[in-house]
Structures are given as C-alpha cells and as structure tokens.
Amino acid sequence: MVPDTDFTAALNKPLEVVQKIYNDAQDKSSDSITKLVTAHFHQLFASADAKSKIPTLSAANIATLLPKPNADAGSSHRLVRFRAMIQDTGLGTEVFLAKHQQGDRNITGLFGGEATLPASESSADAEHAEPDHQDLAERAVMYAVSVPGQTEWAAQAHREAAAAGSSDSSVDELTNATAAVAIEEPQSPQKVEEVRQRIRRAVEKGKAIGSSGKEPRLVAISKLHPPSTILAAHRKAGQLHFGENYVQEMVDKAKVLPREIRWHFVGGLQSNKGKLLASIPNLYLLETLDSIKAANVLQKALSSPDAAKRDEPLRVYLQVNTSGEDAKSGLPPILSTDPEQAKESELLKLAVHVITKCPNLRLRGVMTIGAAANSSSADADQPKSVDEIVSANPDFERLILTRKNLVELLRKDADVAKADQTHVKEAYADLLEGSEANGGLELSMGMSADMDVATMAGSDNVRVGTDCFGRRPGTREEAMKGMKRELEVGPEAAAEELKGSSAPSQGGAASSSSSGADKYTLPRAFLAKSPIPEAPHVGGLVKLYDLEAAEKFKTTELVEVIGILDKASLPQAEWQETGSGAASSAEPAEVPCIHAVWASAVELDSVQAQESTGGSSSGNALAQSADRDALIAFLSGGLAGDKLAAELVLLATIARIHVRRANLCLGALTLNVSNFGAAGKTASSAEQTQLSRRLNMLLPAVVDVSMELASLNDDRKPLYARSAGEGTGLEAGRLQLVNGTTIVVNEGTMGEGQLKESGIRNIRALSSVLESHKLPYAFPYSEFEFDTDLNAVVLSQGKSFLPFDIHCPLSPEAGSEDLYSSSVPKVEAEQLAGWRSALLGARSLATAKAFEIPDSVSEHIQHEFVAERRKEQQEATDAHGGVASKEGALGQEDLLRRMSLVRLLAISHSEKTLTIERWNSAVELDKQLMQRVAAAQPQSQQTPATGSAGAGVSR
Numbered sequence: 001m002v003p004d005t006d007f008t009a010a011l012n013k014p015l016e017v018v019q020k021i022y023n024d025a026q027d028k029s030s031d032s033i034t035k036l037v038t039a040h041f042h043q044l045f046a047s048a049d050a051k052s053k054i055p056t057l058s059a060a061n062i063a064t065l066l067p068k069p070n071a072d073a074g075s076s077h078r079l080v081r082f083r084a085m086i087q088d089t090g091l092g093t094e095v096f097l098a099k100h101q102q103g104d105r106n107i108t109g110l111f112g113g114e115a116t117l118p119a120s121e122s123s124a125d126a127e128h129a130e131p132d133h134q135d136l137a138e139r140a141v142m143y144a145v146s147v148p149g150q151t152e153w154a155a156q157a158h159r160e161a162a163a164a165g166s167s168d169s170s171v172d173e174l175t176n177a178t179a180a181v182a183i184e185e186p187q188s189p190q191k192v193e194e195v196r197q198r199i200r201r202a203v204e205k206g207k208a209i210g211s212s213g214k215e216p217r218l219v220a221i222s223k224l225h226p227p228s229t230i231l232a233a234h235r236k237a238g239q240l241h242f243g244e245n246y247v248q249e250m251v252d253k254a255k256v257l258p259r260e261i262r263w264h265f266v267g268g269l270q271s272n273k274g275k276l277l278a279s280i281p282n283l284y285l286l287e288t289l290d291s292i293k294a295a296n297v298l299q300k301a302l303s304s305p306d307a308a309k310r311d312e313p314l315r316v317y318l319q320v321n322t323s324g325e326d327a328k329s330g331l332p333p334i335l336s337t338d339p340e341q342a343k344e345s346e347l348l349k350l351a352v353h354v355i356t357k358c359p360n361l362r363l364r365g366v367m368t369i370g371a372a373a374n375s376s377s378a379d380a381d382q383p384k385s386v387d388e389i390v391s392a393n394p395d396f397e398r399l400i401l402t403r404k405n406l407v408e409l410l411r412k413d414a415d416v417a418k419a420d421q422t423h424v425k426e427a428y429a430d431l432l433e434g435s436e437a438n439g440g441l442e443l444s445m446g447m448s449a450d451m452d453v454a455t456m457a458g459s460d461n462v463r464v465g466t467d468c469f470g471r472r473p474g475t476r477e478e479a480m481k482g483m484k485r486e487l488e489v490g491p492e493a494a495a496e497e498l499k500g501s502s503a504p505s506q507g508g509a510a511s512s513s514s515s516g517a518d519k520y521t522l523p524r525a526f527l528a529k530s531p532i533p534e535a536p537h538v539g540g541l542v543k544l545y546d547l548e549a550a551e552k553f554k555t556t557e558l559v560e561v562i563g564i565l566d567k568a569s570l571p572q573a574e575w576q577e578t579g580s581g582a583a584s585s586a587e588p589a590e591v592p593c594i595h596a597v598w599a600s601a602v603e604l605d606s607v608q609a610q611e612s613t614g615g616s617s618s619g620n621a622l623a624q625s626a627d628r629d630a631l632i633a634f635l636s637g638g639l640a641g642d643k644l645a646a647e648l649v650l651l652a653t654i655a656r657i658h659v660r661r662a663n664l665c666l667g668a669l670t671l672n673v674s675n676f677g678a679a680g681k682t683a684s685s686a687e688q689t690q691l692s693r694r695l696n697m698l699l700p701a702v703v704d705v706s707m708e709l710a711s712l713n714d715d716r717k718p719l720y721a722r723s724a725g726e727g728t729g730l731e732a733g734r735l736q737l738v739n740g741t742t743i744v745v746n747e748g749t750m751g752e753g754q755l756k757e758s759g760i761r762n763i764r765a766l767s768s769v770l771e772s773h774k775l776p777y778a779f780p781y782s783e784f785e786f787d788t789d790l791n792a793v794v795l796s797q798g799k800s801f802l803p804f805d806i807h808c809p810l811s812p813e814a815g816s817e818d819l820y821s822s823s824v825p826k827v828e829a830e831q832l833a834g835w836r837s838a839l840l841g842a843r844s845l846a847t848a849k850a851f852e853i854p855d856s857v858s859e860h861i862q863h864e865f866v867a868e869r870r871k872e873q874q875e876a877t878d879a880h881g882g883v884a885s886k887e888g889a890l891g892q893e894d895l896l897r898r899m900s901l902v903r904l905l906a907i908s909h910s911e912k913t914l915t916i917e918r919w920n921s922a923v924e925l926d927k928q929l930m931q932r933v934a935a936a937q938p939q940s941q942q943t944p945a946t947g948s949a950g951a952g953v954s955r
C-alpha cells in the first residue's frame with residue numbers, strides 16, 4: 001500500500017489522519033492532540049483554493065456525505081465544510097472517552113475517533129471497568145443550521161450543491177468532464193511496462209556493441225494526462241519518476257498524488273514560478289535550467305522559509321540547445337575546450353554559478369530535447385558500434401561532447417577551485433576529484449521516438465510521454481477540463497463520485513431520481529430548530545474541542561466549520577429543564593454531527609466575490625452612475641416603477657448597525673413602503689412579492705415574513721426563539737436570523753380577524769426586532785433578548801402599524817409591473833455579478849464602521865440645519881400672524897434621519913467620506929420624501945396639529 005499525500009488523506013480519510021497524529025505525538029493529552037490536529041488541518045487548508053476542495057454540506061449532498069452505516073469508520077468519515085448559523089448554544093458541554101486502549105493499540109476518541117472504537121468492546125469496557133480519569137475529556141456542543149434564507153446564488157458561491165430537484169448544470173458538466181477520462185481503466189501501467197521492456201532490450205543491444213549496459217532512468221512525461229492515469233502507473237507498474245512541463249499543473253497534481261512520486265520539471269522556466277516550484281517537496285529534478293537568473297530565483301525560493309521542507313537540495317540539469325534551433329531553449333553546447341572559447345561559454349558560467357553560488361541546487365547533468373529530424377536517423381536495428389549510433393544523431397553527439405568538455409573545464413576552473421564552502425567539496429566530489437570522465441554528470445536525452453537509440457548511446461535519463469500514456473489531448477484547455485475534478489478532490493475520490501453518479505444513470509436518463517433515493521431528512525422534532533423549516537436545509541450538532549473558542553460563539557452567529565462528519569444524538573445533560581422523566585422515555589434521535597477541526601465566525605457578506613462573479617467586471621458598480629442607475633431601475637421594477645422607493649430600498653438593504661450602546665443603535669434604517677397593494681384577491685395572501693424576488697437575486701440572505709393572521713396566531717410557529725422544554729433544546733423562530741439578513745414584511749397579507757395571544761407575542765417580537773434591534777428568546781421561566789441586526793422593508797397599504805425609521809408612500813407609474821408578478825427579469829450575468837459584489841461591499845460592517853464624516857462637513861450640516869430651521873420658523877410666524885408654530889418646524893429627529901440617510905446614500909455611491917454635495921443630495925431626497933408623505937395624507941389630517949411626522953420618524 002502506498003500512503004496518500006497529506007492533502008488527500010486529510011480530505012478523504014480524516015479520522016485516519018487524526019489517529020496517525022495521535023500515534024506520532026509525544027504528548028498524548030487531549031489538549032495537545034487537539035492543537036496538533038487543528039494545526040495540521042489548518043495548514044493543509046489555509047488557502048481558499050485548498051478549502052474549496054472540501055465539500056460544503058447542503059440538503060442536496062448530505063445523504064452522500066454521511067458515513068455509511070456498516071462501513072469502516074476510519075475511512076468512511078468525510079471532511080466537510082458547513083456554513084451555518086449557530087442556532088442553539090444551550091446544549092452545554094459533554095464528557096467523552098478521549099482515549100481507548102485495545103490490546104497494545106491506543107485509539108483516540110477525539111474528533112469523532114470514538115466511531116472507530118469497536119462497539120461491543122467499548123460498551124463492555126464502560127460497564128466493567130471505569131475508564132481511567134485521564135481518558136475523559138470535555139467538548140462543547142452546539143446546534144447549527146444552514147444559513148436561513150440564504151439565496152441561491154450565495155449558496156452557489158459557497159459551492160453548496162443545489163437542492164435536490166432544481167436543475168444543476170454544473171453537476172452534469174462535472175460528470176461529463178470526469179467521465180471522459182476516468183470511466184475506463186487507464187492503460188498506463190501496461191504501456192509503462194512495455195516501455196521498460198524496450199529500454200531493457202536496448203540496454204542488452206547496447207552491451208553487445210560495447211556500451212556500458214547501464215539502464216537509464218525512465219521519466220514518464222505525464223503532461224496533460226490526468227492524475228488517475230499517473231496514479232495507476234505508479235501503483236500498478238511501480239513507476240516512480242514523472243515529468244511535467246507546466247509548473248501549475250505539476251503543483252496541482254503533486255498535491256493530490258502520493259508523496260513518494262519523484263517529479264521532474266522539463267518545461268520552460270519563468271522567474272515568477274520559483275515559489276511554486278519550491279512548494280513541491282517531492283520535486284526531484286529540474287531538467288531545464290538555462291540561465292543564471294533562473295538559478296538565482298530558484299536558490300532564493302528554495303532557501304526561503306516559505307519553501308516546502310525538502311530532505312535534499314534540488315537536482316538540476318542544464319538544458320543544452322544541441323540542435324541550435326531558435327525555438328528551443330537551452331544554452332549552446334561546449335564543443336571545444338579551447339580556453340579562449342571556453343571563457344565565453346554561458347553553459348560553463350552557469351555551471352560554475354550553480355556549484356559555487358547555489359547551495360540549494362545540485363548540478364547533476366545536462367539535458368537536450370534535440371531536433372525531431374535527428375531522432376529517427378539512427379539505424380537502431382543493426383548497429384555495429386556505439387560510435388555509429390552516436391554519430392548518426394548530432395544531438396546526442398553534441399550533448400555527450402558537451403558533458404565531457406564541461407567536466408574537464410570545471411576541473412580546471414579557478415572559481416570552483418576557490419570555492420571553499422564545504423558543500424561544494426562534498427556535493428561535487430565526483431565531479432571535481434573523481435576519476436571518471438563523466439564526473440558524475442548525467443545525460444538526459446531520448447523521448448518516445450528515440451529512447452532506444454538514446455539508451456544505446458549512453459543516456460542516463462530518458463523522458464517518455466506518448467509511449468507511456470498514449471496521445472495527449474488536443475488542447476491544454478480540454479486536458480485541464482477533463483482532470484478538473486481529480487485535481488480538486490484527488491483521483492480516488494473523483495472516481496468514487498463517478499461510480500456513484502454513473503451507476504443509476506446507466507438505466508436511462510433518470511439520473512435525477514437517484515438523488516431522491518439519497519435523501520436525508522432530519523428527525524421531525526429537529527425541524528423546530530430550523531428558522532425556515534420548509535426550505536431545504538441541513539441541521540446538526542457541532543462539537544467543538546477548543547472550549548475557549550466555543551465560548552465566544554453566540555446564537556445567530558454565522559460560522560464556518562470544517563470538521564469530520566458523523567451522526568450523534570443530543571447530549572444528555574442538565575439543560576433539559578423539564579427534568580429527566582419526559583425526555584428519557586423517547587429513543588434519542590440521531591442527527592448529523594460535525595466534529596469541528598476548526599470553526600470561525602464569518603460575516604454574511606463574506607461571499608467570495610471572484611467565485612460569485614466569474615466575470616471580469618472591474619470597478620465598483622455602485623461607483624459608476626450608469627450601473628447604479630440600472631440597479632435602481634431594476635429594484636423599481638418590484639415597486640411599480642417608483643424610483644424614489646427603489647432608492648430607499650437600496651439604502652435599507654445596505655444599512656448596518658455600526659454603533660450599539662444601551663438602547664442606541666446607529667446605522668439601522670427600517671423602511672416602510674406604504675400604498676403597497678395587497679396580494680391579488682384570488683391568489684394566496686402569502687404570495688411572494690416581486691420586490692422580494694428581485695432582492696433574492698441581489699442579496700446573500702432574504703426572508704419573507706408573512707403577516708397572515710393564521711400564521712401569526714399559530715402557536716407552533718413563533719417568530720421568536722423559545723425553549724418549550726420538549727427535548728430538543730431551543731426551538732428556532734422565523735426571526736432567528738443571521739445579522740445582515742434582509743426581511744421583507746408584508747402587512748398586506750394580514751387579512752381580517754383577531755390577534756390571539758400568540759399573535760400578539762409575535763407582533764411584539766417583530767416590533768422589537770424592527771425598533772430596538774433585539775430578538776426575544778422565551779424560556780419556560782424567563783425571557784432574554786439578544787442583539788440582532790436585520791435589514792427590514794415593511795410593505796403595507798396604509799402607513800404601517802409596525803415601527804419604522806422612514807416612510808415612503810409608493811407612487812406607482814402607469815403601466816408598471818404587477819407587484820406580485822412571479823416572473824423575474826433576465827439580467828446579464830456580468831451586470832448582476834457587478835451589483836452583487838458592490839452590494840456585498842456596501843453592506844459589510846467594516847464599510848459602515850470605516851465611513852468618515854469630516855469635521856468641516858459636520859459643521860456645515862449643523863449650520864445649515866440651524867439656518868433652515870430659523871427660516872422655517874420665520875415663515876411659520878409670518879403665516880400664523882406672529883405666533884411661532886412649533887409643530888411645523890424641523891426637529892432633532894429630522895436631523896438624525898437625514899444623517900442616517902446621507903450616510904447610507906454616500907455608501908450606496910461607494911463613497912467612504914461624506915461630502916457637502918452628498919449632503920445636499922440627501923436633503924433633496926428627504927424633502928422629496930416629505931412632500932410625498934404630505935401629499936399622501938388625507939386632506940383632513942393635514943392640519944398643523946397632526947402633520948408633524950414629516951417623513952414619518954416613528955420613534
């Protein structure tokens with residue numbers, strides 16, 4: 001058995017890796033193992049690229065990722081990613097068996113390792129002998145659910161597979177791409193065997209005519225062939241040396257292939273690739289060194305602390321352009337040892353440089369590609385002497401001569417002689433003091449077409465591609481597409497996936513029905529722990545081994561967990577407030593459980609922009625007025641063509657609370673759009689608005705909150721979270737959402753009837769979220785409030801009875817689209833991607849916090865406001881015959897509202913600092929709004945006594 005690379009092992013057999021770390025560790029305490037495991041996985045998956053290779057849990061794939069019931073635990077547990085909301089932090093900690101002795105074998109129970117304990121024995125153990133006290137450890141247990149309301153595009157950006165049922169073209173694409181290369185057994189093992197036999201025959205023939213009889217090393221040039229083909233040649237034919245001519249391709253392959261493979265690089269060197277080359281610990285030989293500059297780049301990269309740990313210096317061959325073709329790289333051969341000519345030889349200078357100045361490199365030979373025309377010119381079948389063979393191929397002849405001359409010149413070289421570093425003396429003993437004419441320098445020559453002749457001519461290293469692997473794909477693009485999945489998850493996992501997906505589809509085109517069979521549903525009781533139970537989602541336990549870190553996680557926090565997937569039931573602990581009687585009667589239901597290798601809090605808006613766009617849209621869409629105008633037009637399509645309302649919706653959806661002190665929340669902007677028609681009389685009142693559909697296309701998480709009386713009054717579906725003490729801990733409420741989620745509340749769906757007690761509690765919870773930005777959690781004997789920061793748009797016919805910061809009566813445009821139209825317009829992908837990434841930036845908490853208001857602007861605003869107020873008072877005094885009317889005047893509320901508006905307006909234009917121009921446009925916007933509110937109010941109410949609300953600050 002050949003061990004896997006660290007990367008693929010961690011990805012596919014994480015439990016075995018944990019056990020191995022445990023075996024190798026000196027200090028086997030749980031603390032120390034936890035740290036080692038975390039560090040190991042952290043290092044392997046530090047880059048976004050590496051992390052993306054871990055499957056992200058979703059409703060669509062969880063069934064295939066959960067360990068199979070009867071499989072070997074060590075190898076059937078998968079490493080997964082889970083982007084989720086912490087729903088319940090109240091499950092406390094649980095004590096578990098951290099170590100188990102079985103004969104002389106020690107098994108760790110950490111990170112799900114308990115699954116590898118033989119079931120019968122561990123229970124017998126537990127009964128007969130109390131485990132040693134040291135063998136117990138403690139871990140925190142939480143419950144997490146898929147991000148509630150996460151929109152489809154955001155889920156895709158996080159590489160969550162689409163929910164079963166919805167068509168997912170990327171899965172098909174992937175299957176097609178991998179099917180082409182991996183469905184049949186690779187022929188490489190047989191082909192490599194045949195090549196070896198040919199080489200052996202050539203060695204025998206060579207011996208008969210007087211060559212050394214040494215068998216050259218076979219380097220199987222695997223460029224453009226998939227990892228599975230390489231792995232087959234390695235495992236089944238024992239091939240050890242493989243060569244590649246593209247750095248990135250080699251790096252990617254090396255990551256998913258066994259570490260003991262010896263990689264040769266045979267391609268052109270670019271100076272920006274030094275670091276990448278140095279990142280491959282098992283790069284064995286670089287065959288194409290041809291400049292001092294490249295040598296320096298390599299030396300620097302290899303001696304950097306970032307370089308992969310190597311057991312030995314990197315061997316290099318100097319590439320010689322023996323055919324003198326312009327298209328070939330390499331330095332001119334050394335055809336004479338005349339001292340005058342030799343002084344000019346770049347090849348000699350490079351050799352001296354490597355020996356004396358590059359301690360991380362080892363000069364090991366010379367290499368040529370040679371002219372294609374030369375390769376077939378030798379008569380290999382009936383050679384009479386080695387000389388005949390060599391002289392028939394000018395490339396071989398020149399390379400052999402070059403080596404001989406180079407050795408001679410190096411032995412006489414003054415700089416080399418002066419170099420007194422010990423490494424030179426030791427590493428180049430054969431070259432400098434040896435008796436052999438070749439000085440230990442090797443010849444790399446011979447490819448598919450001429451490897452036999454090259455062997456007879458004395459080659460030490462033949463590079464054979466076509467004859468080992470068959471023809472290469474026509475284009476690089478085609479080749480890379482075909483091996484994409486293998487490079488992501490490794491050749492074996494890709495093959496497994498293929499088996500899984502190809503088996504059922506053999507019967508016909510019914511591949512979608514197979515996903516139905518592979519469905520996992522949470523036990524019924526656990527659906528109450530999902531804020532939006534009707535949407536496809538995943539829920540489960542997260543077990544955290546770092547107790548200190550676990551303490552920091554709060555409910556509704558968005559976390560990214562990477563860990564080992566298993567199943568488990570809720571911990572049996574004191575949290576069950578109802579006491580033991582009720583809960584213990586039922587069989588504990590098992591749910592998915594992730595043993596977190598690490599977990600970190602993330603922002604909802606941390607969607608990776610380059611994954612979500614795919615386009616190359618440069619610049620910020622909000623900063624470009626054409627793009628921003630198009631976005632406003634797009635939003636107004638869900639608002640009966642009302643551009644002013646669309647502006648405000650944009651502001652409401654980017655608002656974030658950036659200061660929170662006691663009862664003060666700065667930054668939030670709850671919007672009420674009134675005059676918003678109710679759903680069609682015939683249609684269900686819970687119908688989704690066109691506005692919500694459009695917001696779904698733009699934002700990472702959107703939740704519709706129905707105000708239907710029936711659901712408000714339904715005690716089983718509260719808006720707030722509560723613990724009913726029913727055995728599954730805290731029940732989710734529909735408003736238990738991640739900060740930054742946008743809620744669309746439609747009062748129009750309410751209908752006629754009476755609010756019952758639970759309805760009143762729900763309205764109170766919703767009001768609290770909209771006004772004080774706190775969500776109540778109800779426990780049997782107490783109630784808590786937790787901070788929340790949701791973006792809210794309240795749609796209503798009249799002015800809303802719910803709290804809001806700003807009010808905009810809708811002014812529909814003639815012939816505008818239906819507010820409840822179910823078709824969403826097509827938007828060009830690049831445009832959409834541009835909007836999304838700009839919105840993510842505008843919405844981020846960091847943006848809100850970093851926004852600056854210069855003192856000068858702030859002063860200007862104060863002055864202007866005071867002046868405006870004075871003027872207004874003057875006008876009112878004049879109108880009322882000398883009596884100042886307080887009610888009509890601008891108040892502090894108006895200033896506050898304008899300040900929130902202008903902040904968001906500036907951010908929505910992608911500005912980081914407030915300017916006076918922007919302030920003026922905010923005042924303009926506010927005045928427009930006040931006029932509209934005034935116009936919308938019935939005449940009878942437009943008296944000074946009741947008309948004070950202006951644009952409707954409700955607090």
Ligand SMILES: *Cc1c(COP(=O)(O)O)cnc(C)c1O
Binds near residue numbers: 266267447463464467
């Ligand atoms: C591709 C390649 C080979 C192998 O060529 P085949 O003719 O397929 O055997 C050998 N050497 C170098 C430098 C190559 O790029």
